[in-house]
Amino acid sequence: MQRFIDLAECGRETIVELLRLASRLEAVPQPRALEGKVLGLLFLNPSLRTLASFQAGMARLGGSAFVISPGQGSWKLELRPNVVMDGDAAEHIREAIPVLASYSDVLGVRVFAEGKNLEHDLAEPFFSAVRDTCPVPLVNMESAIAHPCQALADWKTLDDLDVPQGGKFVLSFANHPKPLPLAVPASAVQMAAMRGMQVTVLRPDGYALPDPIMNAAHEAAKASGGSVRETDDRREALEGAHVVYAKSWGSPRCYGDPEAERAMRADFGTTWRVGRDWFDGADASCRFMHCLPVRRGVVVEDEVLDGERSVVVRQARNRMFAQMAVLHRLLRGE
Ligand code: CP
Numbered sequence: 001m002q003r004f005i006d007l008a009e010c011g012r013e014t015i016v017e018l019l020r021l022a023s024r025l026e027a028v029p030q031p032r033a034l035e036g037k038v039l040g041l042l043f044l045n046p047s048l049r050t051l052a053s054f055q056a057g058m059a060r061l062g063g064s065a066f067v068i069s070p071g072q073g074s075w076k077l078e079l080r081p082n083v084v085m086d087g088d089a090a091e092h093i094r095e096a097i098p099v100l101a102s103y104s105d106v107l108g109v110r111v112f113a114e115g116k117n118l119e120h121d122l123a124e125p126f127f128s129a130v131r132d133t134c135p136v137p138l139v140n141m142e143s144a145i146a147h148p149c150q151a152l153a154d155w156k157t158l159d160d161l162d163v164p165q166g167g168k169f170v171l172s173f174a175n176h177p178k179p180l181p182l183a184v185p186a187s188a189v190q191m192a193a194m195r196g197m198q199v200t201v202l203r204p205d206g207y208a209l210p211d212p213i214m215n216a217a218h219e220a221a222k223a224s225g226g227s228v229r230e231t232d233d234r235r236e237a238l239e240g241a242h243v244v245y246a247k248s249w250g251s252p253r254c255y256g257d258p259e260a261e262r263a264m265r266a267d268f269g270t271t272w273r274v275g276r277d278w279f280d281g282a283d284a285s286c287r288f289m290h291c292l293p294v295r296r297g298v299v300v301e302d303e304v305l306d307g308e309r310s311v312v313v314r315q316a317r318n319r320m321f322a323q324m325a326v327l328h329r330l331l332r333g334e
Helices: 012-027 049-060 093-102 118-122 125-133 148-160 183-195 211-224 234-238 258-264 312-332
Strands: 038-043 064-068 106-110 138-140 168-173 198-202 227-231 243-247 287-289
Touching: 012 148, 012 312, 038 049, 038 093, 049 064, 049 106, 049 312, 093 106, 093 125, 106 312, 125 138, 138 148, 138 312, 148 183, 148 312, 168 183, 168 234, 183 198, 183 211, 183 243, 198 211, 198 234, 211 227, 287 312
Parallel strands: 038 064, 038 106, 106 138, 168 198, 168 243, 198 227, 243 287
Antiparallel strands: none
16 A cells, blocks of 8 residues: 555555554554654644644654644645745645655645635645655545545444444534535545445535535445435434434535525524434434534534434544554555
8 A cells, every 4th residue: 555545546455454453553552663754744724633643643653743734833835736926825835745755754634625616626636736746655634525534433433333334324414604625524425335334415405415426435335235325304314324424514506605605504503403303213323423523502412412322532533543554554564
């Protein structure tokens, strides 16, 4: 494995091996496995979990890490190709990536969607530019439409909790004051489909996930024996559900137009905030998942987030073990 950019690119067999390795590293520490190795971390967007879990994981394997957050103690970076750099940005990623790579054995990069033009973001131009200029193993710490580290940790969480391989996984749109990127919903649907689950995307009118994301999920489900479908009927979607994975995302219908989207969301505070009654028809063991950060009382009611169905902290903890497995595999090849 040369890079960890997208679950589909890795393939199911590699993912299953990574999950086994993650569980082994959780059970039996290997504090010298990556001794002398350096992980470079470039964050073009904020983070809590990714920032902390990569550094903690690298330290637990005996390696070290450095963090660069452009504009906060280091130069602002330009991402666009072929521009005259007479604005705020003093450095281009075309130089910054190979320079950071020259100090590192593996590089992790976070660069979100621009959120202005859907076609542009679906094409992943910024992360592609990073990939094309990076001479060392590369980890996607969340790009425009992929968050594979979150998806790997979520898969581990489902396995840890014995959620059935063919169980019913509901990715539900949830209320939020702002249009959010598509990376987490895209990777969650792909992960559950690859795992062989019966996946339902529950969303309001205007929030259907873009075709490339759904087509990739359908393909994954075909290979794994799972299924993928969409609906706006909450009661029917949640009947017998084993997992409710809540996440907000921006409407593809008015992508890049926050004013238009605000109007679409006017009553979502009551209709798309996850509450206890959502689980009335679900399986008795149904879990509540969210990648975090989450806005209490907006996305989900406190009693769900604090209740026994919620596994959000376990998901976050699993980020560390999942990423340790990725780093181990990239740097030791085992
Ligand atoms: N879930 C996740 O990636 O969290 P952060 O944005 O805090 O890293």
